Amino acid sequence: MTRPHPDHAEQLDLSGPISHRLRLRQLESMEIPRNRLNDQGLPGDLAYQLIHDHLMLDGNARLNLATFVGTWMEPEARRLMEECADKNIIDKDEYPQTAELEERCLRILADLWHAPDPLAAVGTSTTGSSEGCMLGGLVLKWRWRQRRLAEGLDAGRPNLVMGANTQICWDKFCTYFDVEPRLVPLEADRLHLSAEEALQRCDANTIGVVGIVGSTFDGSYEPIDAIARALDALQQRTGLDIPIHVDGASGGFVAPFNAPEWAWDFRLPRVVSINTSGHKYGGVLPGVGWVLWRSGEVLPEELRFNVNYLGGTMPTIGMNFSRPGAQVVAQYFNFLHLGREGYRQRMASLEAIACRLADRLATMSPLRLVSHPRGQLPVFAIECDPEVTNWNVFHLSALLRSRGWQVPAYTLPANQEHRSVLRIVVRAGFSSDMADQLLADLERNLAWLATAQQPLPPAADEPSFRH
Numbered sequence: 400m401t402r403p404h405p406d407h408a409e410q411l412d413l414s415g416p417i418s419h420r421l422r423l424r425q426l427e428s429m430e431i432p433r434n435r436l437n438d439q440g441l442p443g444d445l446a447y448q449l450i451h452d453h454l455m456l457d458g459n460a461r462l463n464l465a466t467f468v469g470t471w472m473e474p475e476a477r478r479l480m481e482e483c484a485d486k487n488i489i490d491k492d493e494y495p496q497t498a499e500l501e502e503r504c505l506r507i508l509a510d511l512w513h514a515p516d517p518l519a520a521v522g523t524s525t526t527g528s529s530e531g532c533m534l535g536g537l538v539l540k541w542r543w544r545q546r547r548l549a550e551g552l553d554a555g556r557p558n559l560v561m562g563a564n565t566q567i568c569w570d571k572f573c574t575y576f577d578v579e580p581r582l583v584p585l586e587a588d589r590l591h592l593s594a595e596e597a598l599q600r601c602d603a604n605t606i607g608v609v610g611i612v613g614s615t616f617d618g619s620y621e622p623i624d625a626i627a628r629a630l631d632a633l634q635q636r637t638g639l640d641i642p643i644h645v646d647g648a649s650g651g652f653v654a655p656f657n658a659p660e661w662a663w664d665f666r667l668p669r670v671v672s673i674n675t676s677g678h679k680y681g682g683v684l685p686g687v688g689w690v691l692w693r694s695g696e697v698l699p700e701e702l703r704f705n706v707n708y709l710g711g712t713m714p715t716i717g718m719n720f721s722r723p724g725a726q727v728v729a730q731y732f733n734f735l736h737l738g739r740e741g742y743r744q745r746m747a748s749l750e751a752i753a754c755r756l757a758d759r760l761a762t763m764s765p766l767r768l769v770s771h772p773r774g775q776l777p778v779f780a781i782e783c784d785p786e787v788t789n790w791n792v793f794h795l796s797a798l799l800r801s802r803g804w805q806v807p808a809y810t811l812p813a814n815q816e817h818r819s820v821l822r823i824v825v826r827a828g829f830s831s832d833m834a835d836q837l838l839a840d841l842e843r844n845l846a847w848l849a850t851a852q853q854p855l856p857p858a859a860d861e862p863s864f865r866h
């Protein structure tokens with residue numbers, strides 16, 4: 400219930416013809432419940448103002464160097480998104496034009512990722528890469544089980560091989576779908592999966608290997624081609640045919656432009672499916688993702704559902720039913736607006752900014768690079784020389800935060816968890832000018848930290864970050 404302050408209970412009339420500001424001031428004297436519904440609603444302008452003011456303490460999205468997710472789009476794309484805000488992507492019969500744009504996006508991605516026949520690749524838009532990964536993993540498990548059962552073998556103990564650096568969505572997949580995760584631990588000089596380590600963990604119960612392009616922790620590309628070659632050799636030796644799912648959440652939109660000659664995609668027959676986030680380097684605001692299978696043959700019939708109650712018969716693949724259509728339209732906008740050359744230029748410019756940042760940071764003692772963004776995602780991680788004991792990267796992160804920069808500090812995954820790093824993600828909307836300001840703030844903060852005579856108390860968020 401909206402509980403008026405006892406002294407003002409009689410006087411409040413928020414609907415009267417008094418000024419917006421005066422009505423707001425009256426509102427301030429009321430206690431508005433936060434965790435249960437008001438008995439009476441508020442006029443729209445006051446509700447807007449209250450929520451708007453509440454949100455002012457959120458970070459500035461453009462200064463958020465933590466996220467891979469888009470924080471900027473052209474005004475024309477935003478206009479289209481606004482025009483499509485009321486469209487549900489699942490209503491394909493009602494919004495056939497939107498559905499057609501989704502199909503075009505899928506064919507464009509199939510072509511970009513070298514599907515043998517882009518028109519025969521199947522896939523779907525999703526809420527993001529997590530849903531794409533669930534679907535990719537599920538198809539791996541389904542196909543493995545079908546094969547095992549057809550051969551009269553036990554299908555009760557599936558496992559999935561991947562690096563310990565995989566994103567948390569793969570832990571979720573394994574828990575939700577009862578699959579044993581076989582995680583390859585990291586080493587000081589290897590922060591992602593290698594072909595040899597992956598191979599050592601494969602057996603007859605392996606539903607697939609997940610390879611990441613590129614890794615959430617340091618932006619590096621896993622050697623999908625070498626993993627495929629190792630699995631080819633394994634098949635020749637043992638008959639085991641283990642497929643690869645590529646988690647291209649970020650790199651699915653970067654590798655085709657900054658490493659066009661590198662075969663990581665459907666050029667490798669062993670790659671059966673690929674997911675990506677349209678809302679990461681696809682350049683769309685959250686949330687849209689994509690998952691594609693190299694051809695209809697690899698997607699079991701049982702995982703396609705047909706519904707006809709929305710008018711027309713419509714096969715659906717996907718965890719969700721209703722989803723916003725606007726992001727799919729915005730994805731198509733980017734394809735049309737940027738084209739191949741526009742994406743290439745964007746990725747080249749982000750890589751150049753990230754490299755300049757990384758090169759300068761490498762000269763700022765006592766920081767040192769954990770990865771370099773050249774030829775991978777425009778993302779890199781830095782750590783502090785272990786000889787520094789009075790402060791750590793969590794303190795540096797907190798100091799940057801006081802200027803508005805959001806640069807997360809976190810510990811590396813299993814086997815390297817003793818190492819804390821800062822990660823910087825360079826995305827569309829982050830200019831060279833902003834990079835210069837960040838460098839200046841880093842220099843200033845490092846100079847201040849160097850004056851610490853004894854260990855600083857732990858920073859407030861140490862250690863918390865897990866992406």
Ligand SMILES: Cc1ncc(COP(=O)(O)O)c(C=O)c1O
Nearest residue numbers: 527528529566568615646648676
């Ligand atoms: C490699 C990788 N996979 C999956 C995801 C999950 O993506 P989404 O946030 O689009 O669900 C991420 C997110 O950062 C990622 O980096």
